[in-house]
Amino acid sequence: MLPQIVFSLLCSFLCFHVVLSRSLPSQSHQVLDVSVTLQQAGEVFSSKSKTFDYGQLVTSSSSSSSFSLSLHPRSSLLKPIHNHNYTSLTLSRLARDSSRVNSLNSHHQLALSGYSRSDFKPVYDTVVQPEDLQSPITSGTRQGSGEYFTRIGVGQPAKEFYMVIDTGSDISWLQCAPCSDCYQQSDPVFNPSASSTYKALTCHAPQCTSLEVSACRTDTCLYQVSYGDGSYTVGDFVTETVSFGRSGSVPGVAIGCGHENEGLFIGAAGLLGLGGGSLSLPSQIKATSFSYCLVDRDANSASTLEFNSARPGDSVLAPLLTNSRISTFFYVGLTGLSVGAQMLQIPASTFEIDSNGRGGIIVDSGTAVTRLRTEAYNALRDKFVELSQHLRSSSSFSLFDTCYDLSSLTKVSVPTVALHFSGGKTLQLHPNNYLIPVDSAGKFCLAFAANSGSLSIIGNIQQQGTRVSYDLANKVVGFSPNKC
Numbered sequence: 001m002l003p004q005i006v007f008s009l010l011c012s013f014l015c016f017h018v019v020l021s022r023s024l025p026s027q028s029h030q031v032l033d034v035s036v037t038l039q040q041a042g043e044v045f046s047s048k049s050k051t052f053d054y055g056q057l058v059t060s061s062s063s064s065s066s067f068s069l070s071l072h073p074r075s076s077l078l079k080p081i082h083n084h085n086y087t088s089l090t091l092s093r094l095a096r097d098s099s100r101v102n103s104l105n106s107h108h109q110l111a112l113s114g115y116s117r118s119d120f121k122p123v124y125d126t127v128v129q130p131e132d133l134q135s136p137i138t139s140g141t142r143q144g145s146g147e148y149f150t151r152i153g154v155g156q157p158a159k160e161f162y163m164v165i166d167t168g169s170d171i172s173w174l175q176c177a178p179c180s181d182c183y184q185q186s187d188p189v190f191n192p193s194a195s196s197t198y199k200a201l202t203c204h205a206p207q208c209t210s211l212e213v214s215a216c217r218t219d220t221c222l223y224q225v226s227y228g229d230g231s232y233t234v235g236d237f238v239t240e241t242v243s244f245g246r247s248g249s250v251p252g253v254a255i256g257c258g259h260e261n262e263g264l265f266i267g268a269a270g271l272l273g274l275g276g277g278s279l280s281l282p283s284q285i286k287a288t289s290f291s292y293c294l295v296d297r298d299a300n301s302a303s304t305l306e307f308n309s310a311r312p313g314d315s316v317l318a319p320l321l322t323n324s325r326i327s328t329f330f331y332v333g334l335t336g337l338s339v340g341a342q343m344l345q346i347p348a349s350t351f352e353i354d355s356n357g358r359g360g361i362i363v364d365s366g367t368a369v370t371r372l373r374t375e376a377y378n379a380l381r382d383k384f385v386e387l388s389q390h391l392r393s394s395s396s397f398s399l400f401d402t403c404y405d406l407s408s409l410t411k412v413s414v415p416t417v418a419l420h421f422s423g424g425k426t427l428q429l430h431p432n433n434y435l436i437p438v439d440s441a442g443k444f445c446l447a448f449a450a451n452s453g454s455l456s457i458i459g460n461i462q463q464q465g466t467r468v469s470y471d472l473a474n475k476v477v478g479f480s481p482n483k484c
Contacts, residue, residue: 027341027416027428028340028341028342028387028415028416029340029387029413029414029415029416030413030414030416030430030431031411031412031413031414031431032406032411032412032413032414032431032432032435032444033410033411033431034406034409034410034411034412034442034444035410035411037432037436037437038437038440038442040296040298040299041086041298041437041440042086042440043298043300044086044089044298045086065248065308066306066307066308066309067244067245067248067285067306067307067308068244068245068304068305068306068307068309069150069151069152069244069245069304069305069306070150070151070302070303070304070305071148071149071150071165071292071293071294071295071302071303071304071305072148072149072150072295072302073147073148073149073294073295073296073297073298073299073302074147074148074149074267074297085439085440086437086438086439086440087438087439087440090397090398090437090438090439091398093147093297093368094368094369094398094399096368097367097368097369097399097459098399099227099230100168100227100366100367100368101367101371101451101457103168103227104168104329104362104364104367104455104457105451105453105455107168107326107328108326108329108453108454108455109453111323111325111326111357112325112356112357112358147297147365147366147368147460148164148165148292148294148365148460149162149163149164149165149267149268150162150163150165150272150305151163152242152243152244152272153241153242153243153244153245153249154174154190154195154240154241154242154243154255155190155192155194155195155196155197155198155240155241156195156196156197156241157195157196158241158243158249159187159188159190159194159195160187160243161174161187161190161268161269161270162185162186162187162267162268162269163268163269163270163271163272164268164270164271164272164366165271165272165274165292165305165365165366166271166272166273166274166275166365166366167274167275167330167363167364167365167366167470168275168328168329168362168364168365168366168367169225169227169271169273169275169280169328169366170273170275170276170277170278170279170280170283170328171211171223171225171255171256171271171273171279171280172242172253172255172256172270172271172272172273172280172281173223173225173233173235173255173256173257173258173270173271173273174190174255174256174257174258174269174270174271175189175190175233175258175261175269175270176189176190176191176192176235176236176257176258176259177189177190177191177192177193178259179258179259179260179261180259180260181259181260181261181262182261183261183262183263184267185267185268185269186267186268186269187269189269190257190269192238192257195240195241197239197240197241197251198238198239198240198257199238199239199240199252200220200221200236200237200238201220201221201236201237201238201239201254202219202220202221203216203219203220203221205221207221207237207239207254207279208221208223208237210278210279211223211237211279213225213226214237220236221236221237222234222235222236222237223235223236223237223256225256227263230262230263231262231263232260232261232262232263233256233258233260233261233262233270234258234259234260234261235256235257235258235259235260235261236256236257236259237254237255237256237257238254238255238256238257239251239252239253239254239255240252240253240255241253242255242281242285244307250284250285253281253284253285254279254284256270258270274290274365275327275328275329275330276327276328276329276330276472277327277328278327280328282307282470282472285307287307287308287472288308288471288472288473289307289308289309289311289469289470289471289472289473290305290306290307290308290469290470290472291305291306291309291311291467291468291469291470291478292304292305292306292365292467292468293465293466293467293468293483293484294365294460294463294464294465294466294468294484295464295465295484296432296464296465297368297460297461297464301484303484311467311469311471311478311480312467312469312478312480312483314480315467315469315478315479315480316421316425316426316427316478316479316480317421317423317425317476317477317478317479318332318333318334318421318422318423318425318427318476318477318478318479319332319333319421319422319423319475319476319477320332320470320471320472320475320476320477321333321353321360323353323357323360324357325356325357326357329360329362329364330362330363330364330470330477331353331360331361331362332361332362332363332421332458332477333351333421333422333423334351334361334419334420334421334422334456335348335351335420335421335422336348336351336420337372337376337379337380337417337418337419337420338416338417338418338420338426339380339383339384339387339415339416339417340383340384340387340415340416341416341418342383343420344376344379344380344383345379346375346376346379347375350373350375350376350456351373351376351456358454359373359454359455359456360454360455360456361455361456361457361458362455362456362457362458363458363463363468363477364457364458364459364460365460365463366460367457367459367460368459368460368461369399369447369448369449369459369461370447370448370449370456370457370458370459370461370462371448371449371450371451371455371456371457371459372448372449372450372451372456373450373451373454373456374450374451374452376456377448377449377450377451378450380417380448381401381402381446381448383415384402384415384417384446385402387415388404388414388415390413391404391406391412391414392404392405392406392408393405394443396445397438397443397445398438399449400438400445400446400447400449402445402446403438403443403444403445403446404435404443404444404445405442405443406442406443406444407441407442407443408442409442414431414435416428416429417429417433417434419458419462427466427479427481429462430465430481432464432465433447433461433462433463433464433465433466434446434447434448434461434462435447436461447459447461447462463479465481465482465484466479466480466481466482466483467479467480467483467484
């Protein structure tokens, strides 16, 4: 009898071990190449400005067309700043990022508080100033914004412009002449009078009534978009032809023609709204899917932004969730996190959307550092510190409270970090996705931070090197490492 009991216990242990090994990454540690990462960081200021490749129109097997655009990190657009060092560059990036998170938190809170378009009184036959259409914003630093750019054509004949991509907003816009208040951009300002397809929207057009903040002047629709970092754009809401390279275009896309623009968009002509709302670019061109792969922000390379292309077959799939209070954000079903192949003790409700629209976790192209609810971040940090005692700790840096001095190392073993999605799918991150340099001397920090609000955000540092596919038709988001 005793041997049978022992055998039964041994079998139970082995069965549990097999189940656990299937649900978690098999590796507990992986190698971070310190020297290569620092070399790339050191080359960011010597990069020469690039000429963007034009997008291509690729015929697909479906009734839709597959559009592909070149996608570049911000450092490839702006001229080298020789009087800056990597520390100041990192600080400016993190300042922009904090402002970005403030913006998303504000948008989230407004939606939860029942904010609607009816809260704003339309203005008729007057000269509208930015403050007339103001929504709550907070101040930010003027360091230039937008970490990833693409090049897209506007008007007929098409003029090409550098545009920031943003999955956290819906309205696409660009600076327009006459421009009473414009920031510096790399391209000439768009001139509506030079386009044969420019058409102002009336105040009663469906696109105008779909705006969150709008006004009316001589039956012309006016728009405003304000961001939580103090940036804003105000102007005419119009329809135009949008071109994806030299051969593909879509007519009648509603965009903002901004005559008063201020804030953190230095370099780009405007912004492409890739969110989930009805006025976003994917919604207007009736895309069934879109995807991007974000190269390392310090890399001297590029990738693509694609619409209606098939996602890679090896994608790690996460369910795309709906929040009834806000349509813009792309929520995904995250069930937990693991560090060093050990699941963290985080309640399942931490990443769920409750009945009031609170909570949840979104995938965002504009946020750099992944933000987790405080209890989730503390659990991740504490486990990472516990499993990294062989690393030489260093002082905190800006919003990062967990840093290491790797200056004397060429390569180093670090604990794995993985995201676990509903359905049992696991995305194991590359070390460069969570341990990043903050100076050129070898100081690396854990690239996660706490968010005091209920919203969690998967940022673009964690997305770098991974093709992120938003399959809108099938309501899933796919993550495919090494598919840039």
